[in-house]
Amino acid sequence: MKIRRERVVLTIILLGIIMTAFTSTLTTMSYRKLQAETRVHAGVINTTSTIKKLNYALSFGKPLNKFYGLKDLMSGMLRLDGDILGAEIADDESVTVETLGDISETVRRETPDEEYDIEGDGIYAFVHFDGGEIILRLNRKPLDDSVKEYIRFILRIDAFVLLGIVFVSVVVCFIPGKKEISIKMMRIASIIILVGSQLILGFIAMGKDDSEMLDSFDHIALITARSVENDINEVVNKGIYYDEIEGLDEYLKNLADAIPELSDIRISEKANAGEGYAVNRIGIRGTGEEVFTECFYSQELIKSKRINNSIDVLILILITIFISMEAVNFLTKHLEFKDTRSKDELYIPGFRLFIFVEGIAFALDSGFFSVYSNKMFAAMELPESMSFLGGMPNTMYSIAVLIGLFGCGSLINRFGMKKTLVAGILAGVIGYLLCAVSPNLPALIAARFIFGFCDGIIINAVRLFAAGQENKEMHNRLLVEYMAAINLGVSCGVVIGGLLADAASYVTVFIVGAFIGIFCLFLIFIAGFPEKNEKEEKFLFIDAVRELRYPQVIIFMVFVVIPLYMASLFVEYTFPLFGDEMNFSNSLVSGLLMMNFMIIAYLTDPISDWVIKRIRTRQAMLAYMALQTLSIGIFVLTSSIWAAVLALIFTSIWDCFGMVVIDSALDNVEGTATERSTLLQMVFGKLAMVIGPVAITSRLSGGAAKATGVIIVFLVIGIIVYAISILYFSGGVKKENRGAG
DSSP: OEEEHHHHHHHHHHHHHHHHHHHHHHHHHHHHHHHHHHHHHHHHHTTHHHHHHHHHHHTTTOOGGGOTTHHHHHHHHHHHOTTEEEEEEEETTOOEEEEEESOOSOOOOSSTTOOEEEETTEEEEEEEETTEEEEEEEOSHHHHHHHHHHHHHHHHHHHHHHHHHHHHHHHHHHTTOOSEEEHHHHHHHHHHHHHHHHHHHHHHHHHHHHHHHHHHHHHHHHHHHHHHHHHHHHHHHTTOOGGGOOSHHHHHHHHHHHOTTEEEEEEESSOOOOTTEEEEEEEOTTTOOEEEEEEEEOHHHHHHHHHHHHHHHHHHHHHHHHHHHHHHHHHHHHHHHTTTOOTTSOOHHHHHHHHHHHHHHTTTTTTTHHHHHHHHHHHTTOOGGGGGGGGHHHHHHHHHHHHHHHHHHHHHHHHOHHHHHHHHHHHHHHHHHHHHHOOSHHHHHHHHHHHHHHHHHHHHHHHHHHHTOSSHHHHHHHHHHHHHHHHHHHHHHHHHHHHHHHHTOHHHHHHHHHHHHHHHHHHHHHHTOOSSOSOSSOOOHHHHHHGGGSHHHHHHIIIIIHHHHHHTHIIIIIHHHHHHHTTOOHHHHHHHHHHHHHHHHHHHHHHHHHHHHHSBHHHHHHHHHHHHHHHHHHHHHHOOHHHHHHHHHHHHHHHHHHHHHGGGTTTTSTTOOHHHHHHHHHHHHHHHHHHHHHHHHTTGGGOHHHHHHHHHHHHHHHHHHHHHHHHHHTTSOSOOOBBTO
16 A cells, blocks of 8 residues: 655654654653752752761750751851752751741651652752751752753754754655655654654753753852852851861862762862863952862763763653654554454554553553652651551552452453443543542542552453454464553653653642543544453353363463563562662663563564464473573572673563463363463462562562572472473373464
8 A cells, every 4th residue: 555745744744743842841851850950969068068067066965956056057058059048957856946048838858768849939958967857948940940941942953853854754755756655665764754853852952961960060069169168267267277277188078078079179279270170269258368179070970970861861762762653653554454454353553552552641650659659648647657558559559450350351241342441441540530639648549449440450351352362363463562562651651750740740640641541542442442242151250260170270370470470570670679789870770671671562573473483382481481590590690780681681582472472371271261361370470479579578688689589499490390290291182282372
């Protein structure tokens, strides 16, 4: 099939406008987050000297409320930076001890790791010291002005990028001279032009971030110089001449050690110019003398920040590229198959788009929900003994997922696939909206319970729908499309949700998720899910449980499913822990995990197809377990960074075929059905996801690599038992399938 070139150009331009706007929105949110963190950090540096003096005075046992020099310390701190509008000192019980400047509103951190809170009247930064906490109210206007300037900058770049898209698309479509272009050519051209344009936009944004980062180092050097000047003049005011001050070199060294951006601080008699450090004047009060501070920048930190900023931007570019490719993939396949599709069959392009968007919608809050629920708990001011309530929203979510898992078969039997999915989406939308309006923790627990039905119904219903296909080729096709789309959607949703939470609020994320969920309702109808269950045979959970009467099924669930689902915890649980041990940045860990999503998303189709055609199902499962054991085992034995990264890559590759053929691994057992064994597999998989973290955490004191050894133990035992069962039961099979069929 071919399309007129004018329509192709128009389609590429429209997609380019949407994707450019989306990329610009993401990079703007990321820029705002970086700027807020930079300004908070700069404000906190002003407290360095004050905190040292406070800790020194309090070390003699003097209570904070009897410290009579607090106002003098605070006034000196406020003089260092005009962006500090006010300051408050609170004790360990969060009771105000002293305030200075314009800080009338009482703001406290709600979790121990919360560094700042952006309110309408300013940015509140929290700094802990031995006897309590300093709360700074920073001027928010510089942040807002900086973001507005960035928006103007990015809009100018957007205009040039869009002009480039128009020019290149016209050249590609019109120069060959043909009036019509094939679908394949349209797909290739669209992807290349859109991906290229977003890469250009992303790298320009990266350069802007790098420039702003170097400016922040200059600002920190200026603040440090003011702090040194303030401390020196305090000593001079006590009657000590500048030349007689002792311990100045040690003071400068300790100050440099307390400020990560600076590797060294020196005082010189004249202003020397040089690269990699800043020079600022210091006036000695009452003498007219001048000296200069030389603040040398930490080149190691600059390199680290550049890498982290680059990864942050690249992750945002990847998300835009994923969405661009999925949009192009849907549009081109829709044009290709719209005239030949049957109304009675599932529409694969629509199915994939539905799963992808659903993955984005209902993963938006995955990166912060545990923090949000803890904030709700803290707001109730309950005793620490009841801290388990902070995790109750997640617990109730898991319970709802299990209930949805147990009941989705009956829902499909009674209402059909389409209505079941509609019910699941509505549960997600209602759950999100209730999360947005929840005034307290009990309401949030109830909202999360309702939201849990979303995953419990949708994911399991789709898996069961795939398992119920009599055509094994269609069964494998659906699993491949499902794995690719859900991995891409979740990876995009987590990052987008985190940026929305930082740029706006948690409530905004819930509301955006609800709107995307509503969009998913329309995609259900585009996908063409059947109205009614095509099978006359009713599918009940109790029927699945009855399959446990076969020893092959019990062996498979206990010694194959549980170890393999535990092995999946290496990616989402122990690898981040190992990254923390190795001082990986959050950006680096996120980037590496996205590599896992990309491999599964784009290699599942070719790898699973190759394995299914060449290897018998049970042998493929045994190879899958052995390869997972080898990949993770090398990491456990060596505890090295490269082994961890390679294990992340290789386990992703093995998942490309293992998680597809696992549904068909019991097809050779007389009396079993794929639907029932798939449901059992999901139940035992959830059980493994409960056992795994507990087993790993109990060994974490020896390091993440050693803790991961428990996964290897389960895998090795599973391989031995499963291999023996294959040999033992090889005579009593109904047939030996090639691949998944």
